[in-house]
Amino acid sequence: MILVTGAIVASAATFEEVLRLSQEHVERSRAEPGCISHAVFRDTANPWRLVFFEQWADAAALKAHFVVPASRAFAKAVGALATELPTIQIYDAEIVEPARL
Template sequence: MIVVTGSVTARADSFDEVRKLSLEHVRRSRTEPGCISHAVQIDCENPLRLVFFEQWADRAALLAHFAVPASRDFVRSLQSLAAAATTIELYDATRLEKL
């Protein structure tokens, strides 16, 4: 499984648009093959920061997601609305048995 974390900090004047675009992106992504989960949350320490958490079945599913034109458009849209650079981190994860 591939785990993706990311964040975007919106400007105060662009937060509503960033939130709207993010929710649309999450809902669309959940319908893609190989998407296990995809969510966006508001950071309780910085209410202008949205945090993404995603789980994908494998690298191929994630690469297919990145290739979707709407995904690329989403990232481009965020760049003009963000107060700072967006972040993204990818992890190759294996579920551990209970300890």
């Protein structure tokens, strides 16, 4: 499984548009093949920061997600509205059952 985390920091003036675009992106992404989960959250310490958490079945599914025209348009649009360079981290993970800990 592939995990993706990321963050976008907006300004008071751009936050509502960044949030709208982010929610649309999350909803669309959830319907893509290989998407296990895709969510966006508001940072409680910084109200202008949105944090993304995604789970993908495999690297191929994530790679396909990155080339979807709507995904590329989303990244470009929110990047232009962000006050800082958006961040993204990608992790290759395995599920560990609690009994195995």
